[in-house]
Amino acid sequence: MSLRLLIVDDSRMSRLILQGFVEQAYPHWTILHAGSGEEALSMVEQHEVDIVSMDFNMHGMNGLEAALVLRETRPQLPIAIVTANVQGAVQERIEKAGLVFIAKPITADAARKLATLAGA
Numbered sequence: 319m320s321l322r323l324l325i326v327d328d329s330r331m332s333r334l335i336l337q338g339f340v341e342q343a344y345p346h347w348t349i350l351h352a353g354s355g356e357e358a359l360s361m362v363e364q365h366e367v368d369i370v371s372m373d374f375n376m377h378g379m380n381g382l383e384a385a386l387v388l389r390e391t392r393p394q395l396p397i398a399i400v401t402a403n404v405q406g407a408v409q410e411r412i413e414k415a416g417l418v419f420i421a422k423p424i425t426a427d428a429a430r431k432l433a434t435l436a437g438a
Contacts, residue, residue, distance in 0.1 A: 321369060323347055323371065323436075324361055325337060325352070326370060327376070332373065335424045336424045336429070337351075340429045342429070343433070344438065350367065355372075355379030355380060355381060355383060356384070358388070368436055371432055374403050374408065381401065382399060397418070400420040401419075401422060418431065420432075
């Protein structure tokens with residue numbers, strides 16, 4: 319199954335690490351990148367996206383804010399917040415919003431969780 323994954327993170331290194339794990343496990347997926355919440359919103363307008371991996375702490379619009387805006391136009395879009403911010407309150411906000419929480423550091427398990435979220 320070929321899916322389009324949008325990786326949103328203000329850290330280029332984090333985007334590339336996740337991309338590497340995804341490409342190893344799911345080489346047929348197409349990977350798109352965005353470095354901010356605002357850029358993610360623009361990418362989803364321009365490209366068909368099947369799943370989004372979104373960092374929480376970013377400059378400008380944080381990942382949760384961007385995810386909630388995406389949900390307004392694409393309510394069925396699977397979105398995972400991938401973050402090192404593992405505070406219970408943050409996890410609760412993410413889960414209450416109907417999003418999936420994935421803790422950093424990024425591992426191969428993150429790619430598997432994204433695939434499960436996407437139904438792959």
